[in-house]
Amino acid sequence: MRNEEPKSEPPARASGSVIVVGGGLAGLAAAVGLAGRGFKVTVLESRNRLGGRAGSFRDPQTDQLVDACQHVSMGCCTNFAHLLRTIGVEHLLSPQPKLYFVTPDRRVSVFKSDPWPAPFHLGRALMGAHYLTPFDKLRVAYGLGRMLLERPDADPPLLPWLKAHFQNERTIGRFWAIVLTSALNETVDRVGLKYARKVFRDGFVRHRDAFTVHVPSVPLGRLYGDELRGWLAAHGVEVRENAGVKRLTCTPSPSGTRISGAALRDGSTLTADWYVLAVPFDRVADLLPGELAGEPYFGGANGLTPSPITSVHLWLDRPTMKLPHAVLVDCLGQWVFDRGEVAPGEFYLQVVVSAARDLKGLGREEIQRRIYEELGRLFPPVAHAKLLRAKVVTEHTATFSAVPGVDRWRPPQASPVWNLAVAGDWTDTGWPATMEGAVRSGYLAAEAILARAGQPAKLVQPELS
Structure with missing residues (x-):
């Protein structure tokens, strides 16, 4: 998909205000990229937390922060690492120099460099x-x-x-x-x-x-918590949570349509010079003003299809694994992570089932039963432990499906609307749907705004070579 610039460009501004719609990794990366460069940045997030799909929920029984799904990074994810290093939380990732592959007969192969x-x-x-x-x-x-x-x-x-x-x-x-x-x-x-x-x-x-796989040593809600908020505040970025945007508004101008405001669900409207739309692909059409509904640039998102992820959370009364994680071969689950003792007498395991379409139609209790029995066969101490409680979480639109030719539906971040950039792992990043892709998209969206504002800068980090 080609990026078509407006035919008549308005005068470049050396600075201005920016509204970032969405406080996931893409929106946060755009805000970090624009912070300290003469812009007044406001991040609008509909939820009461940051991180988007890479987030945590509070267990109502214990008030513990629990990740909806375990997210990991790899050494090749240079932009994600740069974002964490910039905001000062890179130390909260734990590198795993060894990967453990486990088969149903309980044999283990160690994968290391x-x-x-x-x-x-x-x-x-x-x-x-x-x-x-x-x-x-x-x-x-x-x-x-x-x-x-x-x-x-x-x-x-x-x-x-x-x-x-x-x-x-x-x-x-x-x-x-x-x-x-x-x-x-x-x-x-x-x-x-x-x-x-x-x-x-x-x-x-x-x-x-x-x-090398890097696993957060803290819940994602902590990874994108106080240090991130402190960094953003110190660099003049305002974060407004529980500030859901209902729709962007626009006005015609001699140089073409421009975004004029963000109408919030509470009835108020915020305005800025520049806008970044950093939401999942299935939310784009809902937020666009009617005047842009037929714009081919935005239509690509309709061609993307979602792929689900299911995570099964288990709290047991004793330690059950001697490995920090396991990659499961010929099993229903793909990964199991041992997060250790998270409360006195409570030991937490999380199992991730990617591309979980086969689980559709199964109730949560049945999914939990199958995963728990599978772990009991793989790790006998699980079968002898007492299951204190469990939770099954499915993100039905976790990622876009990387079908053949998927890039034809992924737009560049610089939209045909002069003062609007678009971010999200689903945009054209050269990467699949990952945290790295999300951060790259945010940096690229910030680069697009900087270029149009007359302050071109390179934010995207080079890949390992």
């Missing part, structure tokens, strides 16, 4: 995977080699491509799907080659530190 240059640093880890036969590993190595030789923009359906390159049912299910379903929140039969290739190239092959 050797002190060799990329791409050879993970060769021994792949060769040590007990759940693949030696011939499977040769198939995987061949498939990876051929994938890396493909054009970066090639995006045919992945599953036929894998089969055409000698991948069998076992390598598809026990290697490609294990990585990609977690990384893309989509099943192998639905994704395109482009972002599958990017996951493996950027996350595992390009740099020896890229694959």
Whole structure:
């Protein structure tokens, strides 16, 4: 999708006011990028917290902060790391130099890097995977080699491509799907080659530190909590929570339509010189003024389809895992995280089921039962522990689905409306739907506003190389 600038550009301003609609990672990144550059920035968030989908809720029984879904980053996520470093919370991420892969027979393979240059640093880890036969590993190595030789923009359906390159049912299910379903929140039969290739190239092959998983050591509500608010306040950014925007308004001008205000649900209207619309793709149409409803730039969001994530939260009366996490092979769950003792006598596990369409129609009790029984088979202490309570949370529109050719529906951040930029992991970031993609989109939206205001700046951080 091409970005069409207005035919007649109004005079550039050296500064001004900015309203950012949405306090998720994309909106926060845009606010951080614009802060301290002569703009008065206001962030409007409809909820009573920041972080968007990467957020926490309060357990009503204990008042504990609980993440709706466990979010992790990787070493290749340079912009997400930059955002956390800027606001001073990077130390709240815990790097995991080892990944533990567990099969239903309870065998464990440890995936770690050797002190060799990329791409050879993970060769021994792949060769040590007990759940693949030696011939499977040769198939995987061949498939990876051929994938890396493909054009970066090639995006045919992945599953036929894998089969055409000698991948069998076992390598598809026990290697490609294990990585990609977690990384893309989509099943192998639905994704395109482009972002599958990017996951493996950027996350595992390009740099020896890229694959390191970083897990927040605190709830996400704490990660995007006091330090973030303090940083924003110190840099002149006003954050207004419980300030849901009903619709943007616009007025015609000699240079074309411009956004003139943000009408809030409480009946008030706020105005600014510049606007950033940083909301999920399924909210864009609801917030646009009627005059822009037919604009092709905004119509791309209608072509995106959502993919759900389900997380199962379990509180037990004793410790049950000796591993900080486990990647589950041939299981219903994909990841389980052991968050330790979160209250006296309460030990918390969270299981993540990505691309959770198969769970649709099952009640929460049935999902909980299946996951709990599965963990009991994998980790016998779970079966002997007392389940104190449990909670099942499904985010039905967690991410967009990275289907073949999905980029044709992802617009650039600089919209045809002169004073409006759009942000969100669903916009054109070159990344799939991740926290890294969200932050990149916010930085790119801020760059678009800075360029139009006559203050061009580069905010997006370089990738690992």
